[in-house]
Amino acid sequence: MGANLTGRRVMSLHRIAVISCVFVIAACSSTSGPELRASKPVIHVSSARTASDISSCLQRMIPSVQTVRDQGSTELMVESNAWLVTVTPSPYGSEVKVQQSSSSDGGVPEPEMRFDIARCAV
Numbered sequence: 543m544g545a546n547l548t549g550r551r552v553m554s555l556h557r558i559a560v561i562s563c564v565f566v567i568a569a570c571s572s573t574s575g576p577e578l579r580a581s582k583p584v585i586h587v588s589s590a591r592t593a594s595d596i597s598s599c600l601q602r603m604i605p606s607v608q609t610v611r612d613q614g615s616t617e618l619m620v621e622s623n624a625w626l627v628t629v630t631p632s633p634y635g636s637e638v639k640v641q642q643s644s645s646s647d648g649g650v651p652e653p654e655m656r657f658d659i660a661r662c663a664v
Contacts, residue, residue, distance in 0.1 A: 585640035585656060589663035593629045593636040599662035600627060604650060621649030627659070638663055 589596060597616045601607050608619040618627040628639045640659060642652070650658075 581641045581644065583639045584642045584652065585638070585659055587638050587659065587663055588632065588635065589638060590635040591663060593631045596629050596636055596638060596662050600629075600658060603658045603662065604655075606649075620655075624649045625655060636663075 593614075593616055597609065597618065600618055601609065604618075604620055606621055610617045610619070615628055615630040618629070619625070620627065624643045626641045626643075628641075630637045630639075638659060640655065642655075
């Protein structure tokens, strides 16, 4: 029984090591958040929908989205920082700004991103 428990610990440590390596590789190959925020927007639209409605819709439509809420705005990082979608409340609904990394990894193609933004903003 003791050997079996030790084997499980080794397997768990091995899994943690593999997952850590994957995250390190992903971090090295992706654009940093500040660099992405400084890039020129590819899409910038106003919507009558609320920021929370747009964010929820995008989370359902786009795979692998990480969401961060900051001072009233919602940032959605898509595909290891390949895209940054910022949804900000406005007096008439919301503003949606989409920025693309210069080193996109070929995740979500631009036409698909434009369709998803349009679908969720209307």
